[in-house]
Amino acid sequence: MTTTIDSLRTANGQPVAVAEVPVVPYEVFAETLSTLTASPSVELSALFGMPGGSQSLRVIAATSNASTGAIDLFAMDVGDRYPSLTRQVAKAHWFERELAEQWGVVPEDHPWLKPIRFHRSYREGHDAWNRSVGDQILPSVQPLGTDYFKVQGNQIHEVAVGPVHAGVIEPGHFRFQCHGEVVFTLEIELGFQHRGIERRLVGGPDKRTLHYMETLSGDTSIGHATAYCQAVEALAGAAAPLRSQAIRVIALELERLANHTGDIGALAGDVGYLPTLSFCGRIRGDYLNATALICGSRFGRGLVRPGGTAFDIDDAMAAELQKRITGAYRDVTGAANLLWSSASVMARFENTGIVPLDMVRQLGVIGMAGRASGSDRDARRDFPSGYYRFAQLPISTWHTGDAFARAYVRHLEVQRSCEYLLESLQQLPRGDSRRDIGPMKGDSIVVSIVEGWRGEICHVAITDHDGAFAHYKVVDPSFHNWIALAMSLRNQQISDFPLCNKSFNLSYCGHDL
């Protein structure tokens, strides 16, 4: 049998004409997707729909190859139904549920076709579950013909948690099927945070666009704003000045440091080890305050702007930042090392919530969580954009895939980021920190990938004839990784759920959009 595959090859931040993206028959699309993703270096970065003709939907896929840096784009037109791709490519499962919910198409024979955000279809008269316009859509309330995954039998019981949780945390609904203390399966229902951002991006950019980017997932403001600005700059054919690119990387690494440090502390808290919890809670603030020193906001709001950064770092500030990072680096190292030398902590962390590497590859788990299962993939090295083209940070991996690995990889990344910042602040490139970029090119498509602290953030921007957004797709790393949390709980004690959950610390709003 001959294999027919067809795609347009580009790279991170390299716009191409929309017309050049091959629109192929379903069979070729499926073959291309399964052939490309058969390689362990290739992930499905995005798979989304946009309105095509009157009765058809255009489905566009973007895959990314970590060994070559290649991004492949290909498309197909579908009617109201098409054979599900998930049966061949498991990592398409969540994307296809999103497609079904947003556009009312049915991927036939999808193994678990349910809504992921609980909102009305974007195409009137098209609903994947045959709900009519008058039907109320409530979160976690399953459409007719679907249900929660249930295990039945003697002594089986179900635990339902959320949407409102016991901590200060975003809402989500978790269903555990348990036998005694042991969890057989966990099913995660999201959508409570759905604010309808994606469809408001169409027709932009306008005065709200950047603020949507900064609040897509508030703990990743720099990451998402950078992915957006790189997309816009690529479409305008104007690179941001080198100095601003270096400042963006500084802010992005500070964002990574703050979140990783907070998580190391919270993981300690989840096993009742209070010294590291209280130390890291404060040290996390030191990194946030360093970001506030640069731009006034602890979360980096207002810093990253199309054409550069809104604030510059002068010599005195660079010296002050170095001083602060040196102190925080020492403190976080001391706080984290307490964990690794405490037998009671290690006994809880090790062998808890294991996600093996083959599962990571099959389900498309990415970022820090993937690296903790031995996946050697980091967009900073594999799809370098901005200043990462010049600055190489060593990639941190661990092989055990358990809660320990996810804590330890964070600690390794904290060390790399601190060392990078201390070096980088001594040698910021000279020049301006912002420039005008002009209008975006029409009828183009660009994929913009940035390694946020959780993992790869992928934005796909498509412009119409006039250079406005005809479509804008946001894929937060959490979108890929929620399934990994569910898998990590299998055959675990239910009491280990908080620890497993925190070890991923996924974004609810980044998923719900």
Added chain:
Amino acid sequence: MLNIINERIKQGYRTIPFPDGEMPKLPERYRGLPVIDSKKCPEGCAKCVDACPTDAITMDGDMKIDLGRCLFCTDCMDACPEGAIEYTQDFRLATRTREGLVTDGRAFELAHSIDEKSRKIFGRSLQLRQVSAGGCNACEADINVLGTLVFDLGRFGVKIVASPRHADGLIVTGPVTQNMKLALEKTYAATPSPKFVIAVGACAISGGPFVDHDEQNNGVDSILSVDLYIPGCPPHPLTILDGILRLLGRIETNAG
């Protein structure tokens, strides 16, 4: 054990004296209470109004900013040709009324205390349940920070508790998405009376960047009556702490 003690000595004592002692110094670029000098506005200019992503600025007579909508971004400042809008370093921003947030930055009335009788009950012990109803995790994160040793919320008798049944009130973030409306109402109903509602952040007060989206409700007070508004995107932890302490009558001085 010795390692832990050794590390504790190295990490040092880090709790800030606030509200006692000198006002904490925030970074120079921190954007606190905005102040408008309408006298600088050229005739017919409305560049700031057009630039504001959430339409927080109004020009009905004198120019005013609705802090409940304000994202404390720089868009209005950047658009203004005359430098009529400036952010001050003042992080004290909480009010008891929604109208109180509409200001030109002068004569801004900060939140006043609950009455004497309520103070007797809650003044030294306030238990709050947090509900994120569409928040982006920035407000949530900076509420969480109050529990760290830097702010040490516990020393004021204020605590975030795990169940609404244990709570004296709700501290709500997010614009109240349609998908969280029922959960918020149920959590409120599960909280015993008398109870407070505190809205934290632009989203919880007005919908923030998502104002007028069909998927949300333009903030908490469309559903529940709010006792304390704490603006910001997100508010600085000190802004939140200052607001809560004012509500409890633990800080009484007004803006200087």
